[in-house]
Amino acid sequence: MAHRHIFARAAVIAALLLVRSTSADVLPDNRADVFYSKYSGGGMDITGYSATARAKITENFAVEANYFIDKVSGASIDVLSQASVIKDERKQKSGTIEYLRDKTTYTASYTSSVERDYISDTASFSLSQDMFGDLTTVTLGFADTKNKVGENNGTANDPNVAWLGHALTRAYSGGVSQIITKNFIAGVNLQVITDAGYLANPYRSIRFLDPTNPKGYSLGNQVYPDTHTSTAVQLQGKYYLPYRAALTALYRYYNDTWGVVGNTYELDYTHPIRNRWIFEGRVRYYKQTAASFYSDLFPFAGSQNFTARDQNLAALDNTTIGGKVTYAFWPEGWKLLKRGTVTFDASRIRFNYLDFRNIKYFGVPQYSPGTEPLYNFNANVFQVFVSVYF
């Protein structure tokens, strides 16, 4: 039986670092990181390993390289209700160059991501300009992504990938970061993303009422539009408190041509202790409406042109509580190194689906199709990384 994994086919968005620093007229310090991450939730376990290094070749020119591996195993709600467990991995490489001239930083990067059944290449370019006495930083960016989408009809150990099509993504970004007072900085980011091509997730299915099936329903293919355009605006502010600590608030509004409207709210508090520790706590709440062609249960096969039952397109909300601790083991440096830190970051996310039902309960007599309990799950996200500045 085919391994029905449930990779969410999020469109690739290049690493456009819109409001990464408060100033564009100095390139960031040299830095190297080794990174480990673990995600557990909804029956899935994803382990990630990464290494990154960035170095200034001159005061005006810097290069950065990153390598990332995700290893996925487990069985999500889709998998539990349809077939068997999955096992897969993704390898991503990226390279970035930055060039500073006067008050402008130019950044170009290339990212390549490869999975057995999904290949993605992104080229991006951005520029940041300081102006008005360096109180304002304006950033503009563009990214172009080509995705090759496949489906593994074999097994994890004996894959048989059928290539289904391509998807092209273009992302246009603009951002402004503004110093308001000596304690307060604010920013706004805008990003418009367009996709065209094969946009559905081949591993997810719709279900529709079928009296001839003992379960009361049958499964069918999702049919997505072949274009998608989204607009997101994020407002953020960061305030230096009367003692040495920082409070960050952000709000993001999202909508797209598929009818999804999302609102994100986040609050972060950062508290250092001397030069040795930095503690951070955050809460985040997110809520979205469903896509116009989403349904948990369609009345019959072919009931409308476009059909989806991808849980990402359902109405949902989620709440995150997280904390982060950075400890400087070389606060003042060591030999040629300027500083060394280790950081632990943990988050717990509660996902609640408002119109996506848990069909794991199929065959349980008291639940007829469409009356199963709504699906929800908790996820734990853990990261640890060592950073050395030189």
Place this chain on the structure above:
Amino acid sequence: VKPYERDRLADPIMAWDRDAISSAYLDHIRESREGSRGATGGAGGGCGCN
């Protein structure tokens, strides 16, 4: 705000994104599970998400 008044803004705790790899990873996790995407200031790529 004069340049000599910006010492607090220059404190590392006031950086929008102290650890870009970490925040790109969290963005990637969210984008894989939510319908929304973009404008966060940094994002991942590819899939490998679930």
